[in-house]
Amino acid sequence: MLEISHFSHRFGQTLAVNDLSFTVPAGRIVGFIGHNGAGKTTTLRAAAGILPVDEGQIVVAGHDVTSDPLAAKRVSAFLPDNPDLYDFMSGLEYLNFIADLYRVSTERRRELVAHYASAYDILGDLGTSIGAYSHGMKQKLALVSAFVREPRLLMLDEPFVGLDPIAAHTLKGHLRTLCDSGGAVLFSTHILEVAQALCDDVVIIKRGRLVVAGPTATVIGDSSLEAVFLELQADPGAA
Amino acid sequence: MRAFWTIAWVQLRGLLSATAGGARRTGQRRSAVAILAAMVGFSLYLSFTYSWALASMLRASETTDLILVMMPLFGVVGSVLVGAQGAAGFIFGGRDNDLLLSLPVSRLLLSLAKLTALFADSMVMMLGICLPAGAVYALQARTNPLYWPFLIVGTVMLSLLATALGALVGLALSAFRPQGGAAVVANLASLALLLAIVAGLMVGQQALLARLISDPSALRATLRAWAAPFYWFRNAVLDESWLHLGLVALAGLVPFTLVAAVLARNFLRITSALAARAPAVRAVELTELRARSPFRALVAKEARRFFGTSSYVLNCGISPALALVGGGYLLATRQIPPPLVQAAVAAGGTPLFLISAALIMICALGSTTAPSISLEGDRLWVLREAPLAARTILDAKVAFNLLVLLPPVAFAVLAGAVVSGAGPLEAVLAFAAPAATGVFAAELGLVSNLAWPKLDAANDTLAIKQSASVLIAFLGTMAVAGTALGVSMAAAPRLGTTGALLIVLAIVSVPILVLRLVLAGWGIRTFARLA
Known part of the structure; x- marks a missing residue:
């Protein structure tokens, strides 16, 4: 579903991501792990078509993000770690706007909004201005807006930060449902317990380079993801 | 005291940084x-x-x-x-x-x-x-x-x-x-x-001087x-x-x-x-969700942004509002003000020519596009990750500007044509000249904002009121509109009203086409690089 091949990106003189390659197969939830500044957000933003791909190639569901960005964006959804939304709209107006951009039919958007807004318990708040939402409510609205697009690939940057435990549990269920229906999920996180419990695969990067990628069970073996991660980050030979 | 100057300096930098384009x-x-x-x-x-x-x-x-x-x-x-x-x-x-x-x-x-x-x-x-x-x-x-x-x-x-x-x-x-x-x-x-204050001051100023x-x-x-x-x-x-x-x-x-x-x-x-003010809560029905085309959704978003932001309306809505007031005044009084008739005779044109000239300057007062990219701010990711061509996003911003501006201008020209008894050709040209100025102002505003975006402005007012893009677009539009008007006024006694208005159109059309090309190439590339 997502193929990243030899991707590199620079911010001025700083090489943020260096020759990174990994894949996110259909039906898999992939955890994207690394320390602050490792290049996770840069990679996710490039895959979402928000940052240009300086070197290498990123392909979403067979569509090259650089040469065919609109086709790649139509089948994917990305949420940043702190999703700023249009404060001047109500929640419902925002969802309608997003559904318009992704050409979701009237009937389908009503079904999807009803389902996901109820699931995240914000249906009663959709008439309120987003400017009055708490951080968690904005996060929930952003998640609903992502699911309303019915993406085949969902890319999330720190999705569990700011969510209450019930919403976090609901999100885990929705991610699994998406993968069970043939989609794929790539999300970054610093909560290694969640990654270990939820992810089919993990990708660990360090200073913009791939350290290890593979099925979670294979990567951690008899240890824990936290132990493996700390060991890899401490190892000067890694990356 | 040192803490005071430190904080005051940071605050002042916050105010001034809007002009620095980030x-x-x-x-x-x-x-x-x-x-x-x-x-x-x-x-x-x-x-x-x-x-x-x-x-x-x-x-x-x-x-x-x-x-x-x-x-x-x-x-x-x-x-x-x-x-x-x-x-x-x-x-x-x-x-x-x-x-x-x-x-x-x-x-x-x-x-x-x-x-x-x-x-x-x-x-x-x-x-x-x-x-x-x-x-x-x-x-x-x-x-x-x-x-x-x-x-x-x-x-x-x-x-x-x-x-x-x-x-x-x-x-x-x-x-x-x-x-x-x-x-x-x-x-x-x-x-x-x-507008009432402005109109009152204009009328009051005459009374004051008398x-x-x-x-x-x-x-x-x-x-x-x-x-x-x-x-x-x-x-x-x-x-x-x-x-x-x-x-x-x-x-x-x-x-x-x-x-x-x-x-x-x-x-x-x-x-x-x-x-802590309680938010305005409104019960909503999901039947309010209705599909529109992405372009219409983008234009509607611009409209929601514009009409929902007081400083945006007050700073960038003055042109259409003035055109509406002017048109309304002409229809209400059913006559061209005598000083305008005298000025038209002196300039060698018709009253409608001078009304069109005034509308040209009104259209040059500002555009909604000049701060529109800055106002996306941290929400820019919403548009950037959507399956939309950059051209569509930029066109929607220009389209909204024209939707707000052109109907009031048409109304003012129509009122002027009816009251002055001008012919259809003169009326069409009297509309086309300020309309072209409006198109130029919208395009220049967008180009200016792409060149000097201020995505991290401390608040909307700074981006709208004193950002570099707004100042440059204003000065640039005024310069071109003023030049076009000056040349046409000089030519009016010899070429007549129709010729003079055609001169404005010809002069303004050149930068419109240039800016169109700039937006189609450099503009799209620049928008893709915004972060």
Whole structure:
């Protein structure tokens, strides 16, 4: 579903991501792990078509993000770690706007909004201005807006930060449902317990380079993801 | 004291950084300074021209000295209007309020630092108005040695008064700012009120000048009684009166100190109350969800943004509003004002030609596109990750600008054509010329904002009011529209109205096409690189 091949990106003189390659197969939830500044957000933003791909190639569901960005964006959804939304709209107006951009039919958007807004318990708040939402409510609205697009690939940057435990549990269920229906999920996180419990695969990067990628069970073996991660980050030979 | 200057400097940088286009590089900082300098130069020129015209009228009744009452008065009124928007966004709605309140510094120091930044902004505007007025008076009458020092000190003191009043009005704006759909109604009502004030001043100015000529002493007495601080200013400057300079200082320092003290005492309470206002809750039905095309959705989003943001409506909605008022006036009176008819005869054109010329300048006053990318701010990711061509996003911004502007312009031209009895060809051209200017203003605004985006502005008002893109688009549009109009007016006696309007169209069409090409190439690439 997502193929990243030899991707590199620079911010001025700083090489943020260096020759990174990994894949996110259909039906898999992939955890994207690394320390602050490792290049996770840069990679996710490039895959979402928000940052240009300086070197290498990123392909979403067979569509090259650089040469065919609109086709790649139509089948994917990305949420940043702190999703700023249009404060001047109500929640419902925002969802309608997003559904318009992704050409979701009237009937389908009503079904999807009803389902996901109820699931995240914000249906009663959709008439309120987003400017009055708490951080968690904005996060929930952003998640609903992502699911309303019915993406085949969902890319999330720190999705569990700011969510209450019930919403976090609901999100885990929705991610699994998406993968069970043939989609794929790539999300970054610093909560290694969640990654270990939820992810089919993990990708660990360090200073913009791939350290290890593979099925979670294979990567951690008899240890824990936290132990493996700390060991890899401490190892000067890694990356 | 060191903490005060540190915080005040940070606040001032926050206000001024809007003009720097978010730039960090030295070259771009220099360009920001150059832009500011150009704007100051333009303001000085405008103020000098207006002061000169006013002084010429006052000279007829030997009341030229009143220029030193009226111009500072206009300056304070303008400064309060501008400062109120700054105060609402910068003092009471500042994103850094939580951070500042958590610092181990007194609230008096905080309020003084915020007010000082606002004062610096206000002082630049006041000096830009009062110095040219002073120069005009000095060119027409003898002045004493302390004329300039007193004028500068007095202007600074009146800036304190403007700051205090601006902060109070800004607090009122923040407190009564409605949310949701009511905000749209309130913003349109504010625009109507502003227009009523402008129209009242225009009509009132005629009456004032007529009264000045017929009974100058009565007007002088009125100003002395009802605009006392400004008359003290005149006395201080012209008579070298230390007493009156002291009174002007008190008129500035006392309200400034009082506002600072009240603000310091209640800053936490005010900001907490404003932040804790209950949101407007509306029960919604999912049947409200209806599909539109992405382009229509983008245009509707621009409309929601525009009509829901008071400073956006007040700063960028003035052109269509003026066109509506002008058209309405013509239809209501059912006649072309006699001075306009005389001016048309003198210019060698028809009244509709002059109406079109006025609409050209109105269309050049501003565009909704110039701050539109800056206003995306941290929400830019929403558009960037959507399956939309950059061209579609940019076109939607231009389309909304034209949707707001062109119907009122068409209405004003139609009213002018009906009242003046102009033919269809002249009416079409009279519409096409300002419409083309509107297209040029919208495109230049967008190009300017792509070149100088301010995605991290502390608040909307800064991006709308004083960002580099807005200033450059305004100056650029004025320059092209002014040139086109100047050439067409010079040609009107020989070519007639139709020929003159065709000249405007020809001159404006060239930059329109150039900007279209720029947007299609450089614009799309630049939008893709915005982060």
